[in-house]
Amino acid sequence: MNKQIMIDAAKCTGCGLCQVLCSLSKSHQFNPSLARIKIWREETRGVFIPLTCQQCVNPPCVNACLMNVISKDPITGVTVRKTENCIGCRACQIACPFEACSYDHLLNVVVNCDQCGGNPACVNICPFGALQYLPVNEALNTCRDAEAVRRANL
Amino acid sequence: MRNIVIAGNGAAGNSAAEAIRRHNQEVKIVMVAKENLSAYSACALPDYLSGWVGREQLFIKQEADYARQSIETLWGRTINKIDTQQQCLVTDWEEVKYDQLILATGSRAIIPPVPGSDLVGNFVVKTLNDIEVIIQHQPQQVLVIGSGNIGIEVAEALHGIGCQVTVVELMDHIFPRLFDPEPASLIEKMLTEHGIRVFTGEKLLAISGKGIVQEAATDQRTIRCNTVIWAVGVKQNIEYAKAAGIKIGDMGGIQVNNRMRTNIENIYACGDCVESWDRLTGSKTLSLLWPNAKRQGEIAALNCLGNDIEYDGAISMVVEDIFGVTAVSMGMTSNDLGEGDIDILEEQGLNQFRRVLLRNDQIMGMQAVGVTSGLGAVMALMKNRTTLSEFRHIISDPDLRRKVPWYWPAARLLDDFTNCRQGE
Amino acid sequence: MKNMLMIDHHKCVGCKNCEMVCSLVHEGICASSLSRIRVAKDERAGWNVPISCVMCEKPLCVTVCPVGAASRNPVTGLVTFDEQKCIGCRQCIQVCPFSHANFNQALGVAFKCDQCEGEPQCVKYCPSGAITFEPLEIALHQRRQETAQKIAADTLI
Numbered sequence A: 001m002n003k004q005i006m007i008d009a010a011k012c013t014g015c016g017l018c019q020v021l022c023s024l025s026k027s028h029q030f031n032p033s034l035a036r037i038k039i040w041r042e043e044t045r046g047v048f049i050p051l052t053c054q055q056c057v058n059p060p061c062v063n064a065c066l067m068n069v070i071s072k073d074p075i076t077g078v079t080v081r082k083t084e085n086c087i088g089c090r091a092c093q094i095a096c097p098f099e100a101c102s103y104d105h106l107l108n109v110v111v112n113c114d115q116c117g118g119n120p121a122c123v124n125i126c127p128f129g130a131l132q133y134l135p136v137n138e139a140l141n142t143c144r145d146a147e148a149v150r151r152a153n154l
Numbered sequence B: 001m002r003n004i005v006i007a008g009n010g011a012a013g014n015s016a017a018e019a020i021r022r023h024n025q026e027v028k029i030v031m032v033a034k035e036n037l038s039a040y041s042a043c044a045l046p047d048y049l050s051g052w053v054g055r056e057q058l059f060i061k062q063e064a065d066y067a068r069q070s071i072e073t074l075w076g077r078t079i080n081k082i083d084t085q086q087q088c089l090v091t092d093w094e095e096v097k098y099d100q101l102i103l104a105t106g107s108r109a110i111i112p113p114v115p116g117s118d119l120v121g122n123f124v125v126k127t128l129n130d131i132e133v134i135i136q137h138q139p140q141q142v143l144v145i146g147s148g149n150i151g152i153e154v155a156e157a158l159h160g161i162g163c164q165v166t167v168v169e170l171m172d173h174i175f176p177r178l179f180d181p182e183p184a185s186l187i188e189k190m191l192t193e194h195g196i197r198v199f200t201g202e203k204l205l206a207i208s209g210k211g212i213v214q215e216a217a218t219d220q221r222t223i224r225c226n227t228v229i230w231a232v233g234v235k236q237n238i239e240y241a242k243a244a245g246i247k248i249g250d251m252g253g254i255q256v257n258n259r260m261r262t263n264i265e266n267i268y269a270c271g272d273c274v275e276s277w278d279r280l281t282g283s284k285t286l287s288l289l290w291p292n293a294k295r296q297g298e299i300a301a302l303n304c305l306g307n308d309i310e311y312d313g314a315i316s317m318v319v320e321d322i323f324g325v326t327a328v329s330m331g332m333t334s335n336d337l338g339e340g341d342i343d344i345l346e347e348q349g350l351n352q353f354r355r356v357l358l359r360n361d362q363i364m365g366m367q368a369v370g371v372t373s374g375l376g377a378v379m380a381l382m383k384n385r386t387t388l389s390e391f392r393h394i395i396s397d398p399d400l401r402r403k404v405p406w407y408w409p410a411a412r413l414l415d416d417f418t419n420c421r422q423g424e
Numbered sequence C: 001m002k003n004m005l006m007i008d009h010h011k012c013v014g015c016k017n018c019e020m021v022c023s024l025v026h027e028g029i030c031a032s033s034l035s036r037i038r039v040a041k042d043e044r045a046g047w048n049v050p051i052s053c054v055m056c057e058k059p060l061c062v063t064v065c066p067v068g069a070a071s072r073n074p075v076t077g078l079v080t081f082d083e084q085k086c087i088g089c090r091q092c093i094q095v096c097p098f099s100h101a102n103f104n105q106a107l108g109v110a111f112k113c114d115q116c117e118g119e120p121q122c123v124k125y126c127p128s129g130a131i132t133f134e135p136l137e138i139a140l141h142q143r144r145q146e147t148a149q150k151i152a153a154d155t156l157i
Helices: A017-027 A060-064 A091-095 A121-125 A136-152 B011-023 B042-050 B063-068 B128-137 B149-160 B181-193 B239-243 B290-304 B375-384 B388-396 B407-423 C017-027 C060-064 C091-095 C121-125 C136-155
Strands: A003-007 A038-042 A047-051 A070-072 A079-081 A102-104 A109-111 A131-135 B003-007 B028-032 B071-074 B079-083 B088-091 B095-097 B100-103 B107-109 B122-124 B141-145 B164-169 B197-200 B204-208 B215-218 B222-224 B227-230 B234-236 B267-269 B274-277 B317-322 B325-331 B342-349 B352-359 B362-369 C003-007 C038-042 C047-051 C070-072 C079-081 C102-104 C109-111 C131-135
Touching: A003 A047, A003 A136, A017 A038, A017 A121, A038 B407, A047 B407, A060 A070, A060 A091, A060 B290, A079 A109, A091 B290, A091 B317, A091 B375, A121 A131, A131 A136, A136 C038, A136 C047, A136 C102, B003 B011, B003 B095, B011 B028, B011 B290, B042 B128, B042 B149, B063 B071, B079 B239, B100 B290, B122 B128, B128 B227, B141 B149, B141 B222, B149 B164, B149 B181, B149 B227, B149 B317, B181 B197, B181 B317, B181 B325, B181 B342, B181 B352, B181 B362, B267 B290, B274 B290, B325 B375, B352 B407, B362 B375, B375 B407, B388 B407, C003 C047, C003 C136, C017 C038, C017 C121, C060 C070, C060 C079, C060 C091, C079 C109, C121 C131, C131 C136
Parallel strands: B003 B028, B003 B100, B028 B071, B100 B267, B122 B227, B141 B164, B141 B227, B164 B197
Antiparallel strands: A003 A131, A038 A047, A070 A079, A102 A109, B079 B088, B088 B095, B107 B234, B204 B215, B215 B222, B317 B325, B325 B362, B342 B352, B352 B362, C003 C131, C038 C047, C070 C079, C102 C109
């Protein structure tokens, strides 16, 4: 697993373009309820939190699945589903702490983010850089350098 | 070459086999099972009964998958005995030598000795074959005894294919082990509205009929039916293990340590047939849930391969679909927690119910009807033993709360509770 | 909390010996990417900053971990990750304010400094004395002395 959709909730304005684009590219219609990324909206507090699959290496959803539908792609490390076998029981939704399993109410199956095969539509459209698609190590190194600069300049 | 034998082809057995193959390509794996079928999901059987899923869709593994993972399969075998001296599993067909043995023989549904329970038309729901004989029997008026998850799922499935369904429960509310009386009565209302008759607090006395089930008598009424489905519980398949000197716990399951080892060297056990413990309270439990069986299988397999991995206990998590409304139970119920210092946070709406059970400020259980969002996060908080005050502290801190995104869905659930509590 | 890993980045020469010994002790190979302690450097600006776990009293990694793999021992104050429980969701990495929590790509688990069970090897092999492992009071006392000397030198012209 190398690349990950990194979320910076502080930059999210809740515009919802990511959801629209996600539902368009996955379900061919503009319908945020079908998106595999959710924005958790706390309007009164002005907080918008994008929530999507964190592509855990050993995910709780795999263990919870009653039909052994979910598995890890050995090459890309993405959590993938054989949705044709999904019975829509939602056990994975309850097992996932990240609210990352979305119920596709057209097909009656549960789906999750597959990073659009390496070119995530949500990241491409995000106007404020709240979503970024980065190699984990690279992102970590950038953060570490920023911290080092902060300390060096103290 | 090392030879690992797995007895049982259910969730635990297959999870064990797959975990072994993931980490080791060399060892020989032999799977011995009673049913002459490749692995299927027992949880989807009611869905198969209702026609929601097809027969092929039930199978989570094909015969070819076993060959591809080079797993030798011995199907249709009954285990007669385990020779712990010679390290050999004796079936009715052959003797299978093992270096390590993983017992995952599961459980079987029981039919209590009620008069008439031997008549044609009495069924259980545990295996694919059970479902097929029910379909062949052509049920019309069905009496379901027991209202656990199996009972209710089957009742709903049979109702869906046009049967007249009655559920009889001995306890005072349905789902006695999964839900508290209040959410259970909400679910009961939904079932009744859809035309399933539910009688709680009734004891079945006898079933009568001429060769075939025609009528059932409870302590309050007689019910006409041509089919009786027993969903009153299961018994662990452990007789052969007991005979081999493997220690059986007080609750009737194989006793294992936290590495899923039995008292006999090189014998591990996992799944429905073992007695595990609850992750939250540490008390002994017979967990019969698919995710727990899978995790136990994995732990048994990894320890079998020489790793040292600890099992941290079973946790209850059940999701039910009640005519399109999701009902979720996780952790303990008030009944499990017993009397004492329990705080209950709850909110009830139209066809909605949420209840969180707290002990010492720690989430011990949650039941929700008609709500799914946020439950995963609450589950994580429960597993983490995060206290509610700690949680509220984090969520009220503007700097902290943006950094823990997954707390938010839980916050909405728990915040609502705070509000409704203040309103009281 | 008995001892604390104190890092004086002004003394660091950027040799990365600490990274080598750390990964060797924990993972069996000398590989910077598997080292718990990491030295960030900017040669042009002329700084080297070793970054390791500061063992927060209220660690964010523990708060954010959804499976309880990260935990803080209330007696020793040590914050550790349990590799067996880790599901590899990388939340701890995203949240650590010091970018210390790191990820093992091969095993799919997060890892962090465990202070080598009380004998940090990075301290032992640091040639310039940039990393020290001492009780908080002593470290604090020393810092106070250094500051005092500086003030004294500034005022007593």
